[in-house]
Amino acid sequence: MRPVIDFKQVALTYPGSQPVRALQPCDLLIHRGEYVTVVGPSGSGKSTFLNIAGLLQAPSRGDYYLDGINVASLREHQRARLRAEQIGFVFQAFHLLPHRSVTENVELSMMYQCVPRKARSKRARDELLRVGLGHRLDASPSTLSGGEQQRTAIARALAGHPSLLLCDEPTGNLDSVTADQILDVLDGLHASGMTVVVITHSDEVAQRSQRSIMIRDGVLSEEAVPR
Ligand code: ADP
Numbered sequence: 042m043r044p045v046i047d048f049k050q051v052a053l054t055y056p057g058s059q060p061v062r063a064l065q066p067c068d069l070l071i072h073r074g075e076y077v078t079v080v081g082p083s084g085s086g087k088s089t090f091l092n093i094a095g096l097l098q099a100p101s102r103g104d105y106y107l108d109g110i111n112v113a114s115l116r117e118h119q120r121a122r123l124r125a126e127q128i129g130f131v132f133q134a135f136h137l138l139p140h141r142s143v144t145e146n147v148e149l150s151m152m153y154q155c156v157p158r159k160a161r162s163k164r165a166r167d168e169l170l171r172v173g174l175g176h177r178l179d180a181s182p183s184t185l186s187g188g189e190q191q192r193t194a195i196a197r198a199l200a201g202h203p204s205l206l207l208c209d210e211p212t213g214n215l216d217s218v219t220a221d222q223i224l225d226v227l228d229g230l231h232a233s234g235m236t237v238v239v240i241t242h243s244d245e246v247a248q249r250s251q252r253s254i255m256i257r258d259g260v261l262s263e264e265a266v267p268r
Pocket residue numbers: 055056061062063081082083084085086087088089090
């Protein structure tokens with residue numbers, strides 16, 4: 042089967058008077074339906090990796106094939122469309138709009154995909170039910186707990202029906218019990234066939250995935266994370 046993520050000697054150096062080699066040339070394959078964590082300490086290159094995988098940043102060398110498409114061959118608007126259609130993002134901070142309801146926050150994520158209004162409402166509701174927020178559909182984000190806010194952000198990421206869910210420290214702002222609940226949600230998504238990539242500094246989060254990849258000083262390696 043075609044991999045979802047295929048890196049061929051992908052690398053990124055941030056330019057400047059003292060260039061930072063944030064990601065060293067690496068090959069990486071992530072297949073459909075995998076649940077992968079990328080684990081490393083602060084400053085090791087995790088967000089850089091996620092930004093490249095998520096088409097938020099172009100690599101300075103190498104080729105990245107997303108679901109078989111060489112992203113370097115695309116124009117910026119094509120890349121933006123591919124990103125909107127294929128990738129759902131979840132970040133440490135929830136980035137919810139404060140003056141919109143939970144449902145509206147999820148609906149708004151589909152504006153750029155030209156999903157008709159009725160379908161947007163249905164999808165928002167379906168995804169909110171899927172993450173266990175059926176009882177807070179009309180709530181304001183400020184009245185939600187941190188875990189509920191992150192569930193809303195996950196529903197928002199799923200609403201576009203992405204083929205890949207990319208999460209940057211998704212439990213970083215949560216207490217350990219709530220973090221476990223969010224990881225349960227990710228487990229459920231993986232069980233339903235979603236390709237999930239989580240970057241984290243936490244070995245506990247890494248233990249929850251099928252496959253862990255270490256990153257240190259910009260070097261990715263498949264060495265097993267101690268379990
Ligand atoms: P992590 O997410 O693991 O904390 P990052 O990917 O954010 O690591 O950063 C990796 C390295 O690249 C760090 O040394 C960081 O200081 C550097 N870095 C990140 N973003 C930039 C940037 N825009 N310009 C220059 N250096 C950067």
